[in-house]
Amino acid sequence: xxxxxxxxxxxxxxxxxxxxxxxxxxxxxxxxxxxxxxxxxxxxxxxxxxxxxxxxxxxxxxxxxxxxxxxxxxxxxxxxxxxxxxxxxxxxxxxxxxxxxxxxxxxxxxxxxxxxxxxxxxxxxxxxxxxxxxxxxxxxxxxxxxxxxxxxxxxxxxxxxxxxxxxxxxxxxxxxxxxxxxxxxxxxxxxxxxxxxxxxxxxxxxxxxxxxxxxxxxxxxxxxxxxxxxxxxxxxxxxxxxxxxxxxxxxxxxxxxxxxxxxxxxxxxxxxxxxxxxxxxxxxxxxxxxxxxxxxxxxxxxxxxxxxxxxxxxxxxxx
Numbered sequence: 042x043x044x045x046x047x048x049x050x051x052x053x054x055x056x057x058x059x060x061x062x063x064x065x066x067x068x069x070x071x072x073x074x075x076x077x078x079x080x081x082x083x084x085x086x087x088x089x090x091x092x093x094x095x096x097x098x099x100x101x102x103x104x105x106x107x108x109x110x111x112x113x114x115x116x117x118x119x120x121x122x123x124x125x126x127x128x129x130x131x132x133x134x135x136x137x138x139x140x141x142x143x144x145x146x147x148x149x150x151x152x153x154x155x156x157x158x159x160x161x162x163x164x165x166x167x168x169x170x171x172x173x174x175x176x177x178x179x180x181x182x183x184x185x186x187x188x189x190x191x192x193x194x195x196x197x198x199x200x201x202x203x204x205x206x207x208x209x210x211x212x213x214x215x216x217x218x219x220x221x222x223x224x225x226x227x228x229x230x231x232x233x234x235x236x237x238x239x240x241x242x243x244x245x246x247x248x249x250x251x252x253x254x255x256x257x258x259x260x261x262x263x264x265x266x267x268x269x270x271x272x273x274x275x276x277x278x279x280x281x282x283x284x285x286x287x288x289x290x291x292x293x294x295x296x297x298x299x300x301x302x303x304x305x306x307x308x309x310x311x312x313x314x315x316x317x318x319x320x321x322x323x324x325x326x327x328x329x330x331x332x333x334x335x336x337x338x339x340x341x342x343x344x345x346x347x348x349x350x351x352x353x354x355x356x357x358x359x360x
Contacts, residue, residue: 066109110160138321206239277302
């Protein structure tokens with residue numbers, strides 16, 4: 042169906058992930074609404090998610106909300122925003138954990154868990170039928186970048202990595218710059234000095250993770266637990282030595298976030314995140330939040346919880 046940029050629409054709230062895929066989702070929708078003469082509020086979700094969404098809805102008086110690239114959980118489906126009869130809700134997502142979620146609260150659901158499309162792909166396809174040619178041309182480069190970056194299909198991910206660094210902590214301001222540029226390359230050139238600082242921060246994060254990493258090398262598989270400041274996906278790449286499950290702890294708002302990454306295809310870390318940390322995600326990349334028992338027990342408690350779920354998965358796979 043898509044939004045026609047030539048027709049006027051009410052205000053919209055775009056709730057999206059703070060990574061490159063989520064950013065491009067927001068960029069595509071913001072372009073469409075801007076051409077339609079309407080306004081959007083663009084927020085990258087935080088904790089507590091439902092309260093942030095509801096506060097933003099009150100501020101914008103939005104009549105539509107687009108949830109993009111956010112791994113929702115059952116609690117989200119009972120929140121006030123999910124039950125508001127006057128609110129039109131649209132979901133774009135590609136997280137494996139969304140497959141088993143009751144999404145009946147949404148008026149439209151665009152979900153693909155095949156691992157072949159990112160959320161930006163889904164938003165672009167949704168908007169494409171009603172996009173003018175110049176918009177399609179501009180946004181396709183951003184979507185391609187998000188696709189390669191988020192699905193890990195591009196062996197040279199430097200451009201996506203550099204743009205991702207630029208988005209850290211400044212995603213709202215960066216949206217304005219992206220709206221006024223025609224391509225990711227132009228965006229990067231305009232903010233060249235800033236991404237270099239982002240690279241320095243990333244290297245610092247790698248050092249922090251390396252210095253705090255603890256490898257539990259026993260069965261069911263090697264599990265490496267570390268503390269990281271930021272850029273969890275890229276830091277996990279630096280720590281990964283093949284066949285390991287990387288568990289990274291980091292401050293996220295007022296909670297301790299837990300990110301899981303692996304290069305193994307015989308385990309599903311989205312289920313580990315869901316059962317151990319109340320989160321979700323993809324088979325090889327997922328996240329959640331540490332419980333008080335994890336904070337008291339430290340790395341060992343985190344490892345033990347993860348190992349118990351992984352043991353079940355490997356046993357079921359070999360049965």
